[in-house]
Amino acid sequence: MENRSNSKISEPRFERQEVHVTDKEYNDVPPEFENVKYGQNAHQEVMPVDSDGEKQKLRPSLNMHGLPDKLHVSKWLVIRQSELLAAEYDWWPFRILLLFCAFICGYGYGLDSNIRFIYTSYVTNSFSEHSLLSTVNVINAVISAASQIVYARLADVFGRLTLFITAVVFYSMGTVIQSQSYNIETYAAGSIFYNLGYVGVVLVLLLILSDFSSLKWRLFYQFAPTWPFIINTWISGNITSRANPQENWSWDIGMWAFIFPLSCVPLICCMLHMWWKARRTEEWKILNEEKTYFKTHGLVSFIKELFWKLDTIGTFIMTVSLGCILVPLTLAGGTSSKWDDSQIIGPLVLGVVLLPMLIVYELKWAREPILPWKLIKDRAVWASMSISFLYDFIFYMAYDYLYTVMIVAVDESVKSATRISSLSAFVSTVFSPFFALYITRVTRLKPYIIAGCGLWMVAMGLLYHFRGGKSSHSGIIGGLCVWGVGTTMFTYPVNVSVQSATSHENMATVTSLNYTLYRIGSAVGIAVSGCIWTQNLYHEIFKRVKDAKIASYAYEQPYNFIAEYTWGTPIRQQVVEAxxxxxxxxxxxxLVFCAPLLLFSLCLRDPELTDEIAHNDLGEGEYIARDKDYIFDWIEDKCRKFVPGLHPKGRHPSFASQEAQEETRSIEEGQVPDDSSDVVMESGESNFKKLQGEFHSRRVSSHEQNI
Incomplete structure (x- = not known):
């Protein structure tokens, strides 16, 4: 049999075999090794065949949590179809066409999100609720975090294109609701649907580009939808100043309900063209004959399995818990404290109580937990998840009210403030193609991720120093430029780093975990930022102006306030100081949280970027590949001199106690530990095999036993 570690992306040969299968489950092994379906009658089964004609062995299927995975076939089919689609666009003009379509799509949602963030501040101002800007943003972030999990798991069942079109529909629906809102509650409701669509578009587009790129070129492909920021940074200021959002914000938002879907048409046509080409191949025809769980068991059974696959109960509890904890933090302040109000205390207590309930449910009853332990226990995954959380948390601590600060406290115009607030994205985008091309040559990411986190600490220091007054104009620009360079060097590279350490089958899972923590980080960051803002700003203004009416006016309607109290007037300067x-x-x-950000970057693995889509040489029970990590090994070697109890120098595993326990269990089972293994093995392998054997013995029919 051909060695998989040396195999490239290829199209396997298929044979048909008539097999009777009765509710048979198959093991969660790499997808190129098996294709199964679930049926009550005899049907055709597609089996990969080696180059020498030998059929590969099928095994009973359990997911990584040791439970039956009845939707494994659907996931396998989607992954194989995506590989066949990628094979049809293996010619470089087609790849350029795909990147151009992704660029157009990114141009649409990038420009919209860039100016909608500005428009939201005018919406809250028009309702005399500017301080609730953080509340709306928290709701957006919480919904986004929950939808990441759902989209990633649905994308492996229904396919990328179906989920992409669904996300576009949600996007337009939410935009229409927001544009026609008449109070802050209606606008927040529209934000829920808008973010369901926005998050789906971004995540599915990222998965599409990942499916079509090798690890070496993955960063370049993922940067493609961000390149429109080079243009958007300069035209967004002109758009907001000419659109007059203070008066016309409804139309300014509503027009994107049809502009954005139009920007998605080229990408959808591109995907349909791939499908049209791939459907004529023999492999595609054989895959289409495969009967999925939906075809053999019907709609009701399929919905039931999908309910557990999405961990609907756990996701719902997580969403309600985060919302109940974070939203009250943004509402409790203002012109008067509301911490003694039952409407604030009640949701907060409910959210705290739901957290341990969520943990218990995920540990005891969830069939597909939100956090798969066998993946997140490795530092390649938990370190990248921690960085994703801190990235957005730190971002919103400095950025959430930056536009308002520049308008009120730096005396920037609408055009200038819009451009400056987008400057970090502009610098990041300009730098990204050169950095991505450079990475294709060095094929390592970790040193640059560490450097990027360090630059973020420098940028936060500059923004801390320059935060008000006309003299801060240049300082803010300089800080945002440094911020943009650092962003290029670690935000997207963190996603590529964790993708390069796992298999194609788990690529969507680890990507969604990163983006889920990214959205949770934004929710927490916005909530903490809003809490600081609402708890302090009004009191600081009142402390200086000594007039409750003026203080309320400056706090609730800052854009109207600066039109009446121009720059240089005593009251305006007092508000600037506040x-x-x-x-x-x-x-x-x-700035304080930049320190753990830098620390987690040191804990990442440093896998080499290859010409593969993902790791193809992970065996049974292996989820994360581990290459030589010179940086972490050097740190570990230095720490060994000061920290007693660390493992001997010759051993590479970072968690010695955990590895020792696994080796002890293997020895007790009569297995010889392999010290030369370059992968992290799953713990509790003996229990997994016992459960697998018991399940298989109960399921195998007499006909199969005879076979």
Whole structure:
């Protein structure tokens, strides 16, 4: 049999075999080794065949949690179909066409999100609820975090294109609701549907580009949808100033209900063209004859399995818990404290109580937990998840109210403030193609991720120092430029780093975990930022102006306030001092959390980027590949001199106690531990095999036993 570790992306040969299968389950092994379906009658089964004609062995299927995975066939088919689609676009002009279509799509949602963030502040201002800007953003982030999990798991069942079109529909639906809102509650409701669509578009587009790129070129492909920021940074200011959002925000938002879907048409046509080409191949025809769980068991059984596959109960509890904890933090402050209000205390207590319930449910009853332990226990995954969380948390601590600070406390125009607030994205985008091409040559990411986190700490220091007054104009620009360079070097590279350490089958899972923590980080960051803002700003303004009416006016309607109290007037300067004080608190929190961000970057693995889509040489029970990590090994070697109890120098595993326990169990079972293994093995392998054997013995029919 051909060695898989040396195999490239190829199209396997298929044979048909008539087999009677009765509710048979198959093991969660690499997808190129098996294809099964679930049926009550005899049907055709597609089996991969080696180059020498030998049929590969099928095994009973359990997911990584040791439970039956009845939707494994659907997931396998989607992954194989995506590989066949990628094979049809293996010619470089087609790849350029795909990147151009992704660029157009990114141009649509990038420009919209860039200016909608600005428009939201005018919406809250028009409702005299500007301080609720963080509340709306928290709701957006919580919904986004929950939908990441759902989209990633659905994408492996229904396919990328179906989920992409569904996300576009949600996007347009939410945009229409937001544009026609008449109060802050209606606008927040529209934000839920808008974010369901926005998150789905971004995640599915990322998965599509990942399916079509090798690890070496993965970063270049994932950067493609961000390149429109080079244009958007400069035209967004012109759009917001000409659109007059203070008066026309409804139309300014509503027009994107048809502009964005139009920008998605080229990508959809591109995907349909791939499908049209692939459907004529023999492999595709054989895959289409495969009967999935839906075809053999019907709609009701399929929905039931999908309910457990999505971990619907766990995701719902997580969403409600996060919302009940974070939203009250943004509502409790303002012109008067509301911490003694039952409407604030009640949801907060409910959210805290739901957290342990979520943990218990995920550990005891969830069939597909939100956090798959066998993946997240490795530092390649938990370190990248931690960085994703801190990235957005720190970002919103400094950025959430930056536009308002520049308008009120730096005296920037609408055009200038819009451009400056987009400057970090502009610098990041300009730098990204050169950095991505450079990475294709060095094929390592970890040193640059560490450097990027260090640059973020420098940028936060600059934003802490320059936070108000006309003299801060250049300082803010400089800080955002440094911020943009650092963003290029670690945000997307973190995703590529964790993708390069796992298999194609788990690629969507680890990507969604990163983006889920990314969205949770934004929710927490916005909530903490909003809490600091609402708890301090009004009191700081009142402390200086000594007039409750003026203080309320400046706090609730800052854009109307600056039109009446121009720059240089005494009251305006007092308000500027209040804004500077609160922004100092915001950026200080972000600066402090840059230290753990840098620490987690040191804990990442450093897999080599190859010409494969993902790791193809992971065996049974192996989820994360581990290459030589010079940086972590050097740190570990230095720490060994000061920390007693670390494992001997000759051993590479980072968690010695865990590895020792696994080796002890293997020895007790009569297995010889392989010290030369370059992968992290799953713990509790003996229990997994016992459960697998028991399940298989109960399921195998007499006909199969005879076979």
């Amino acid at each position: 804004y500077m004080h609160v922004q100092k608190l915001e950026t200080l929190v972000g």
